[in-house]
Amino acid sequence: MDDCIIVGAGPAGLTAAIYLARYHLDIRLFDDGQSRAAWIPESHNHAGFPEGINGKVLLRRMLEQAEKYGAQREEKRVIHLERNADGFIVGTDDATYRARSVLLATGVVNRRPEAMDDDLHDEALARGLLRYCPVCDGYEVTDKKVAVIGTGTHGCAEAEFIRTYSRDITLVSPLPKHDFSDSCDRKVRAAEIAAVDGPIGNFAIEGECLAFDTAEGRMKFDSVYPALGSDIRSELAVQAGAECSKDGCIETGDHLETSIPGLFAAGDVVIGLDQISHAMGQAGVAATTIRNHLAEQQPLRR
Numbered sequence: 001m002d003d004c005i006i007v008g009a010g011p012a013g014l015t016a017a018i019y020l021a022r023y024h025l026d027i028r029l030f031d032d033g034q035s036r037a038a039w040i041p042e043s044h045n046h047a048g049f050p051e052g053i054n055g056k057v058l059l060r061r062m063l064e065q066a067e068k069y070g071a072q073r074e075e076k077r078v079i080h081l082e083r084n085a086d087g088f089i090v091g092t093d094d095a096t097y098r099a100r101s102v103l104l105a106t107g108v109v110n111r112r113p114e115a116m117d118d119d120l121h122d123e124a125l126a127r128g129l130l131r132y133c134p135v136c137d138g139y140e141v142t143d144k145k146v147a148v149i150g151t152g153t154h155g156c157a158e159a160e161f162i163r164t165y166s167r168d169i170t171l172v173s174p175l176p177k178h179d180f181s182d183s184c185d186r187k188v189r190a191a192e193i194a195a196v197d198g199p200i201g202n203f204a205i206e207g208e209c210l211a212f213d214t215a216e217g218r219m220k221f222d223s224v225y226p227a228l229g230s231d232i233r234s235e236l237a238v239q240a241g242a243e244c245s246k247d248g249c250i251e252t253g254d255h256l257e258t259s260i261p262g263l264f265a266a267g268d269v270v271i272g273l274d275q276i277s278h279a280m281g282q283a284g285v286a287a288t289t290i291r292n293h294l295a296e297q298q299p300l301r302r
């Protein structure tokens with residue numbers, strides 16, 4: 001019986017692993033290798049790295065720190081979570097584990113433009129031609145020519161947000177026609193954001209730009225932000241019966257406990273600012289609450 005099983009080894013899961021291992025608790029850390037942080041070519045808003053830090057390097061350093069205190073990342077996808085009288089049953093493809101508490105740090109997955117192949121996607125991302133997080137890297141597109149691929153309330157809000165960095169913003173619909181409410185339409189016009197219909201396709205890197213076809217012909221941009229939403233990896237929480245919001249984020253209290261006692265969640269999978277700092281902060285709170293929750297069940301003494 002483990003004290004805690006952490007599902008997910010992104011910034012949230014790894015921070016929790018560092019804290020829990022340093023509390024001398026017996027933990028397991030399962031991960032299926034899809035951290036959003038691994039997509040970050042260079043983060044410039046993560047405090048403590050004035051020259052910026054690559055996402056994979058950050059993850060590696062956090063894992064090294066967790067390993068120093070005895071935590072081990074196991075490359076496994078968790079497919080089953082169930083609460084029983086003693087705690088939790090956690091299932092992977094090939095084995096079943098038991099734990100007194102569980103932390104879900106399973107993150108979200110950004111939806112990609114459908115018409116873009118994987119190699120092009122990865123190269124455009126690495127070169128900053130494709131970006132997913134204006135809160136993270138809007139500063140880097142200051143005064144550049146930028147496209148937002150999206151429509152509706154979400155697309156409009158993203159384009160308006162990026163408008164604070166550049167005058168040259170085009171909101172391109174992934175569909176044949178934009179789908180705007182009157183209020184969206186007014187906001188887009190007031191902000192002088194160009195609205196272009198789709199469909200979109202034939203993505204290619206041309207010089208220092210990302211180019212693609214639209215209803216108004218081929219267009220090129222210094223950076224493109226897909227605003228196509230994301231898939232929340234909260235399926236294990238749902239399976240265990242924990243409450244989730246309408247859009248699928250796990251609901252927690254201030255100390256990151258879900259509606260199921262002993263089941264905690266942290267990071268992007270919980271509603272909030274989808275940022276590394278937030279994921280780490282939540283994980284620190286969750287790990288300490290887990291420690292206190294276990295200590296209430298039986299004294300933690302050496």
Ligand SMILES: Cc1cc2nc3c(=O)[nH]c(=O)nc-3n(C[C@H](O)[C@H](O)[C@H](O)COP(=O)(O)OP(=O)(O)OC[C@H]3O[C@@H](n4cnc5c(N)ncnc54)[C@H](O)[C@@H]3O)c2cc1C
Pocket residue numbers: 007008009010011012013030031032033034035036037038039040041042043044045046076077078079105106107108110131132133136137233236266267268269274275276277279
């Ligand atoms: C292109 C890009 C740039 C970004 N830039 C920045 C930036 O500059 N600054 C910043 O603060 N944030 C940035 N972010 C956001 C940041 O990456 C996320 O906020 C952060 O990674 C969230 O951490 P997390 O641990 O909650 O989730 P994740 O990092 O996504 O980790 C979740 C982990 O859980 C694993 N997992 C999920 N389900 C299972 C399962 N069933 N079994 C096993 N494992 C599972 C996944 O494989 C993954 O490894 C950026 C994001 C993107 C996409």
